[in-house]
Amino acid sequence: xxxxxxxxxxxxxxxxxxxxxxxxxxxxxxxxxxxxxxxxxxxxxxxxxxxxxxxxxxxxxxxxxxxxxxxxxxxxxxxxxxxxxxxxxxxxxxxxxxxxxxxxxxxxxxxxxxxxxxxxxxxxxxxxxxxxxxxxxxxxxxxxxxxxxxxxxxxxxxxxxxxxxxxxxxxxxxxxxxxxxxxxxxxxxxxxxxxxxxxxxxxxxxxxxxxxxxxxxxxxxxxxxxxxxxxxxxxxxxxxxxxxxxxxxxxxxxxxxxxxxxxxxxxxxxxxxxxxxxxxxxxxxxxxxxxxxxxxxxxxxxxxxxxxxxxxxxxxxxxxxxxxxxxxxxxxxxxxxxxxxxxxxxxxxxxxxxxxxxxxxxxxxxxxxxxxxxxxxxxxxxxxxxxxxxxxxxxxxxxxxxxxxxxxxxxxxxxxxxxxxxxxxxxxxxxxxxx
Numbered sequence: 326x327x328x329x330x331x332x333x334x335x336x337x338x339x340x341x342x343x344x345x346x347x348x349x350x351x352x353x354x355x356x357x358x359x360x361x362x363x364x365x366x367x368x369x370x371x372x373x374x375x376x377x378x379x380x381x382x383x384x385x386x387x388x389x390x391x392x393x394x395x396x397x398x399x400x401x402x403x404x405x406x407x408x409x410x411x412x413x414x415x416x417x418x419x420x421x422x423x424x425x426x427x428x429x430x431x432x433x434x435x436x437x438x439x440x441x442x443x444x445x446x447x448x449x450x451x452x453x454x455x456x457x458x459x460x461x462x463x464x465x466x467x468x469x470x471x472x473x474x475x476x477x478x479x480x481x482x483x484x485x486x487x488x489x490x491x492x493x494x495x496x497x498x499x500x501x502x503x504x505x506x507x508x509x510x511x512x513x514x515x516x517x518x519x520x521x522x523x524x525x526x527x528x529x530x531x532x533x534x535x536x537x538x539x540x541x542x543x544x545x546x547x548x549x550x551x552x553x554x555x556x557x558x559x560x561x562x563x564x565x566x567x568x569x570x571x572x573x574x575x576x577x578x579x580x581x582x583x584x585x586x587x588x589x590x591x592x593x594x595x596x597x598x599x600x601x602x603x604x605x606x607x608x609x610x611x612x613x614x615x616x617x618x619x620x621x622x623x624x625x626x627x628x629x630x631x632x633x634x635x636x637x638x639x640x641x642x643x644x645x646x647x648x649x650x651x652x653x654x655x656x657x658x659x660x661x662x663x664x665x666x667x668x669x670x671x672x673x674x675x676x677x678x679x680x681x682x683x684x685x686x687x688x689x690x691x692x693x694x695x696x697x698x699x700x701x702x703x704x705x706x707x708x709x710x711x712x713x714x715x716x717x718x719x720x721x722x723x724x725x726x727x728x729x730x731x732x733x734x735x736x737x738x739x740x741x742x743x744x745x746x747x748x749x750x751x752x753x754x755x756x757x758x759x760x
Contacts, residue, residue, distance in 0.1 A: 392417065458501040476521065568591075602712055686738075698745065
């Protein structure tokens with residue numbers, strides 16, 4: 326081969342290699358474009374609930390739960406759920422089931438920011454119909470005992486009382502009357518007066534031409550509640566309304582006395598409302614606190630696992646609160662049982678616990694974690710603090726005693742999610758992470 330031609334080939338090859346080398350150097354020095362920032366997700370609200378038979382505390386399946394246009398039916402474990410609601414505000418749940426009195430519960434979500442999911446867990450109870458009815462003719466009248474409770478209560482229908490139904494049609498002859506005690510209905514967001522007794526009279530809607538005397542035994546031998554009132558539950562507004570009929574104390578028989586004129590849901594309540602103190606928060610464990618996407622494709626996240634507290638605590642034993650104001654002995658024992666029932670009525674019939682119950686939970690989500698991002702979730706739980714103020718009058722000398730009961734209850738869970746970019750030196754892993 327000609328030497329000049331050979332040298333030319335060598336020079337050409339060397340120049341090509343130099344171009345490839347320079348391209349490689351240029352490629353190594355190229356700055357990567359930043360990953361796109363995910364759009365913030367609107368807040369979501371979820372209601373999870375369990376329905377129990379108040380008489381047995383067993384799970385109640387087959388309960389129809391109506392919330393506006395939405396419905397759900399409780400499972401074999403008594404549970405139901407309305408997930409991924411998009412609007413904050415007040416929600417009213419109506420529970421219905423054959424052979425049980427219907428129940429109404431209201432809850433309210435405060436508006437949350439983007440990338441937040443608020444979970445409200447409620448335990449509801451339903452009262453079964455008490456077997457047996459009292460047939461009574463309003464022409465002859467009579468007294469009916471109220472069944473299903475520990476406090477003796479009677480309702481009297483005076484002779485020669487005329488009766489009409491809810492449509493104003495006259496009712497004649499015997500009426501099969503059911504008079505039972507039931508659980509209190511606590512309305513979220515308003516002041517609720519603790520009920521001494523809550524009473525339901527059936528057939529609902531009957532109207533009577535004469536006031537029907539209602540007598541409720543004072544369960545305490547040495548004290549009485551300083552002020553009592555009669556309240557009516559308005560099913561249309563789902564609110565308790567104070568009635569004009571006075572409630573008087575009859576010292577000779579140690580009874581409270583008032584009257585009603587139609588059949589519905591009533592309660593005899595203390596006029597001191599339950600006060601809501603400033604809420605506090607507790608951090609909770611989020612099992613899937615960090616989910617990293619180390620792959621080159623998007624990672625779909627469908628659930629976030631966390632641990633939630635449930636139940637409520639008394640800041641001090643009720644007997645101690647009574648002793649603090651000088652109430653001891655039999656009166657203290659009777660009052661402690663009564664006050665406990667009053668407090669339970671504000672927590673759907675559930676008793677307080679000595680420590681919060683911690684359980685596993687998960688929230689269904691629709692999230693996409695981009696490559697080189699990690700989804701960081703922080704969880705907190707709201708603690709609702711309430712104060713019950715109960716004013717008593719000592720029967721022997723008319724002195725006043727004020728008993729204060731404070732409770733702390735585990736409430737809504739807030740999960741705050743954030744997409745965070747990481748680099749090659751970030752080796753942090755959390756629950757549910759992708760390697």
